[in-house]
Amino acid sequence: MHGNLRTGAAIAVRDLAVAYGATPILQEIDLDFEPGSFTALLGSSGCGKTTLLRALSGFVPVGRGRILVDGRDLAALPPEKRDMAMVFQSYALWPHMTVAQNIGYGLKLRRKSRHEIAEKVAAMLAFLGLSGYEERKVTALSGGQRQRVALGRALAIEPSILLLDEPLSNLDAKIRLTMRHEIRAIQQKLGLTAIHVTHDREEAMTMADRLVIMRAGRVVQVGTPEEVYDQPASPFVASFMGAENSLPVHIERHASGAVLRVPSLTANAAYDGPLPTGPAVAYFRDDAARLDAVDAPPGGDLIAPGTVAARAYPGGHYRYRVTVAGGEVSVDDTELHPVGVQVGLRLAPRRLHVFPAADTGSMN
Structure with a gap:
């Protein structure tokens, strides 16, 4: 046939x-x-x-x-x-x-x-x-x-x-x-x-x-x-493909290399992307972040202090809403954290999608 x-x-x-x-x-x-x-x-x-x-x-x-x-x-x-x-x-x-x-x-x-x-x-x-x-x-x-x-x-x-x-x-x-x-x-x-x-x-x-x-x-x-x-x-x-969380960041370039920094926070991590110096926005998926202690050693990651605002259990892991850098992000994590506790939002730079802040106004 x-x-x-x-x-x-x-x-x-x-x-x-x-x-x-x-x-x-x-x-x-x-x-x-x-x-x-x-x-x-x-x-x-x-x-x-x-x-x-x-x-x-x-x-x-x-x-x-x-x-x-x-x-x-x-x-x-x-x-x-x-x-x-x-x-x-x-x-x-x-x-x-x-x-x-x-x-x-x-x-x-x-x-x-x-x-x-x-x-x-x-x-x-x-x-x-x-x-x-x-x-x-x-x-x-x-x-x-x-x-x-x-x-x-x-x-x-x-x-x-x-x-x-x-x-x-x-x-x-x-x-x-x-x-x-x-x-x-x-x-x-x-x-x-x-x-x-x-x-x-x-x-x-x-x-x-x-x-x-x-x-x-x-x-x-x-x-x-x-x-x-x-x-x-x-x-x-990035957002349509599931990276719906966003975090304002700033790219700084020094003689020793580029750094991704969260404005108003001490958190920073090495950055090897192509963007020039200036304000940017990092997009990431729920499973790209982890919750850690606020003072945990970065180990090359970006750790931003935040507070657990809400928690749900969809099965197999917890889903948290975390207040960080003046906004809220969603994070999937297997560890139990009480609502209201301070945490460190751990992000590996390679899991971030970083775009100039100027591009994000109209979500191009």
């Missing part, structure tokens, strides 16, 4: 712009998608990621720019001429049809013979672990089974490009984890070029080999999950 499936196509998006009336939604989008790659479009609600996916598929008209698939501009073509298949958030299955009829729907529109449709549907059911469900109505299926049917309908037409519009958001947590791995395995087995829209950071990082971070209709960073997580390009990306 799948030996003759085409491998994924190369996609190039150039200077793409989309507007709804006078309101710009996408601006100056330039992206390349390698054949057989799995890319996640990631961003908060309203950032334009779904609009970009729909522009690629042909469901949203393009105001300006090109969508090149294997060098051919498809921007003016209707969806059925683009060799792409979409899996929707709502599954978009026909409730009055059986599983087999839903999977074969795209083939029927393409005027394939009844024999060819039956053969491909049977092979797709076996591929997705749905053999025996042919005559079931989709309304009688579980959420995970419905998602497999939606995926089967998309794959049955043998596309070179698979577009996924938050396909797992309606599933419960356990099924969602299973489907993440199933969709990724199917994409790799068939060699499709996949583009997946999600607002779930963990989902994007576990499924995709490349992330495209979007904000306000623009692409703000592109990279592997490791690159975007460990080397965010801006305060916005």
Whole structure:
């Protein structure tokens, strides 16, 4: 069944712009998608990621720019001429049809013979672990089974490009984890070029080999999950990728080297980053900090005095709110500390994402 499936196509998006009336939604989008790659479009609600996916598929008209698939501009073509298949958030299955009829729907529109449709549907059911469900109505299926049917309908037409519009958001947590791995395995087995829209950071990082971070209709960073997580390009990306704590710092350079200092406090640590002298802001994740004694030896870390303001137990560790340097940060720690006690907030400089203070006003 799948030996003759085409491998994924190369996609190039150039200077793409989309507007709804006078309101710009996408601006100056330039992206390349390698054949057989799995890319996640990631961003908060309203950032334009779904609009970009729909522009690629042909469901949203393009105001300006090109969508090149294997060098051919498809921007003016209707969806059925683009060799792409979409899996929707709502599954978009026909409730009055059986599983087999839903999977074969795209083939029927393409005027394939009844024999060819039956053969491909049977092979797709076996591929997705749905053999025996042919005559079931989709309304009688579980959420995970419905998602497999939606995926089967998309794959049955043998596309070179698979577009996924938050396909797992309606599933419960356990099924969602299973489907993440199933969709990724199917994409790799068939060699499709996949583009997946999600607002779930963990989902994007576990499924995709490349992330495209979007904000306000623009692409703000592109990279592997490791690159975007460990080397965010801006305060916005750092915060979006989980480094939501911030601490005002000051970079000082001396003959012996650069130092990261917390203003108004004695805390300081060696700094080997590229930023010049001046005020900056350090961003870090809850698990990048530890609570220690106020007078604990730094050992190369930055230790800032603070006070435990609140404590919760989410399981396996404690989650603290700590007042430090005029603000509050969140810290995960395995040790029990009473509320109100003074502590030393221990931060390893290598776990900090440091940006000039001037960049943080608009969270670029």
